[in-house]
Amino acid sequence: MSIRHGLLALLAERPMYGYQLRAEFETRTGSTWPLNVGQVYTTLQRLERDGLVEPADTAGTADDQTAVYQLTETGRAETEKWWSAPVTRHAPARDELAIKLALAVTLPGIDVQLVVQRQRTETMRAVQQYTRLSRQADESNDTAWLLVLDSLVFAAEAEIRWLDHVEARLARTARRPARTDAGPSGAPAPTAPSSPGRPGAATTEKSGR
Amino acid sequence: MTSIAPPRLPEPAPAGAAPPTSAPVLRMRGVTRVHGGGATQVVALRGLDLVVYPGELVAVMGPSGSGKSTLLTLAGGLDVATSGEVFVDGTALGRLSTKALAALRRRSLGYVFQDLNLVPALTAAENVALPRELDGVATRKAYREAVAALTEVGVAELADRFPDQMSGGQQQRVAIARALVGPRRLVLADEPTGALDSATSGEVMRVLRARCDAGAAGLLVTHEARHAGWADRVVFLRDGMVVDSTGEPSTPESLLDGDGGSTAGGAER
Numbered sequence: 001m002s003i004r005h006g007l008l009a010l011l012a013e014r015p016m017y018g019y020q021l022r023a024e025f026e027t028r029t030g031s032t033w034p035l036n037v038g039q040v041y042t043t044l045q046r047l048e049r050d051g052l053v054e055p056a057d058t059a060g061t062a063d064d065q066t067a068v069y070q071l072t073e074t075g076r077a078e079t080e081k082w083w084s085a086p087v088t089r090h091a092p093a094r095d096e097l098a099i100k101l102a103l104a105v106t107l108p109g110i111d112v113q114l115v116v117q118r119q120r121t122e123t124m125r126a127v128q129q130y131t132r133l134s135r136q137a138d139e140s141n142d143t144a145w146l147l148v149l150d151s152l153v154f155a156a157e158a159e160i161r162w163l164d165h166v167e168a169r170l171a172r173t174a175r176r177p178a179r180t181d182a183g184p185s186g187a188p189a190p191t192a193p194s195s196p197g198r199p200g201a202a203t204t205e206k207s208g209r
Numbered sequence: 210m211t212s213i214a215p216p217r218l219p220e221p222a223p224a225g226a227a228p229p230t231s232a233p234v235l236r237m238r239g240v241t242r243v244h245g246g247g248a249t250q251v252v253a254l255r256g257l258d259l260v261v262y263p264g265e266l267v268a269v270m271g272p273s274g275s276g277k278s279t280l281l282t283l284a285g286g287l288d289v290a291t292s293g294e295v296f297v298d299g300t301a302l303g304r305l306s307t308k309a310l311a312a313l314r315r316r317s318l319g320y321v322f323q324d325l326n327l328v329p330a331l332t333a334a335e336n337v338a339l340p341r342e343l344d345g346v347a348t349r350k351a352y353r354e355a356v357a358a359l360t361e362v363g364v365a366e367l368a369d370r371f372p373d374q375m376s377g378g379q380q381q382r383v384a385i386a387r388a389l390v391g392p393r394r395l396v397l398a399d400e401p402t403g404a405l406d407s408a409t410s411g412e413v414m415r416v417l418r419a420r421c422d423a424g425a426a427g428l429l430v431t432h433e434a435r436h437a438g439w440a441d442r443v444v445f446l447r448d449g450m451v452v453d454s455t456g457e458p459s460t461p462e463s464l465l466d467g468d469g470g471s472t473a474g475g476a477e478r
């Protein structure tokens with residue numbers, strides 16, 4: 001998402017100063033996505049250049065940096081267009097992870113199962129953190145913040161499902177006889193529970209007596 | 210830069226994990242469960258170690274067949290380990306008589322099964338009251354407790370309905386109420402949110418969490434990351450082994466053996 005539309009949406013409510021825009025943006029998203037003042041002013045300048053916002057005429061106050069901005073007609077139309085259109089998903093999400101795993105399955109000597117499990121654990125920790133934050137939030141006063149947290153949980157959950165899927169797919173592939181052009185031991189990691197992610201609770205100690 | 214920076218999150222207050230000095234409610238030590246023999250032999254759990262403290266909710270995740278339900282039935286004394294030991298409140302389940310084990314199950318354990326196991330001939334309230342009555346609680350009191358537990362999971366109005374007069378999700382909540390009724394030290398839940406929509410399962414997780422915050426130990430099997438997110442610790446199983454965990458048990462093994470001795474000689478035979 002671009003900052004542009006976020007600022008336009010806020011200005012549709014009422015004209016605001018740059019610093020107000022920044023503060024409003026941050027409170028409404030529970031300070032999840034910090035903006036710096038520079039980003040806000042640069043964006044406002046571009047929006048003004050494109051005819052989407054203009055300085056409101058404020059009697060008296062007339063400093064460059066302290067202008068109150070308001071939407072133009074075009075700006076209002078653009079904001080409405082933004083609300084009415086779904087957010088487009090151009091680049092495939094979770095790019096680094098997808099690339100990492102794509103490389104892991106093709107390179108020899110990488111324990112893909114281990115890479116997958118480490119990621120799953122890490123992402124699960126994030127879900128735990130979001131859940132703790134949600135539990136600490138106030139159901140009726142922190143709605144915006146809770147929505148942000150929900151979206152993070154959904155995204156993390158999707159990533160974990162995808163990791164499960166990757167693992168299942170690899171297990172299927174490993175069970176199938178290797179193609180002749182692959183080396184005899186060229187198959188990806190076996191399904192056998194090779195190395196545990198971390199020692200964790202499964203110690204090397206033999207069963208209890 | 211036109212896109213927004215990655216999310217910045219405040220540090221949540223630390224989870225309500227157990228004080229490291231308290232003795233574990235559940236302790237599984239080198240637990241192995243082998244089904245059958247010869248060519249058809251299945252090793253459902255291999256040498257599993259797991260500790261759950263009072264106040265802790267631990268989630269267990271893993272692919273189908275990885276041993277999650279086996280782990281829970283062993284922790285609940287419904288199945289017997291092939292080797293290794295299971296302690297509940299310091300008592301080795303394997304060394305209890307059938308009668309003593311049944312009493313401990315009724316008194317200390319709450320169990321939500323993957324398949325619900327409600328008694329068809331009993332109403333919701335009677336189903337929930339059953340373990341309390343079996344334990345000698347007077348019928349009226351058991352009924353009151355049952356209604357309180359049904360209220361806790363939001364289905365008080367179903368008290369007098371029979372299982373076949375309820376939806377799957379409603380039956381599920383009754384089963385959860387049955388596991389929570391009375392003072393349970395250890396709550397074991399196998400996919401308790403299976404038939405529930407997201408709002409209802411959120412409520413169920415809240416109730417389970419509250420029980421643990423009040424001092425019970427919880428062990429939750431789930432496929433859903435969002436539910437596991439309520440846990441203090443998430444343990445991942447594969448092929449009957451713990452392959453990873455999002456956190457360490459609150460107390461190191463060495464400390465445990467140190468005070469395990471005081472609780473019914475729990476640590477070693």
Ligand SMILES: Nc1ncnc2c1ncn2[C@@H]1O[C@H](COP(=O)(O)OP(=O)(O)OP(=O)(O)O)[C@@H](O)[C@H]1O
Nearest residue numbers: 244245251252253272273274275276277278279280
């Ligand atoms: N009574 C039994 N006899 C033989 N094998 C069994 C028995 N019970 C379980 N198993 C096997 O033990 C393994 C672990 O089963 P378990 O039910 O614990 O898996 P699970 O992780 O709960 O799976 P799911 O997510 O499908 O519920 C599986 O391979 C299963 O087939």
Ligand SMILES: [Mg+2]
Nearest residue numbers: 277278279323
């Ligand atoms: Mg199961």
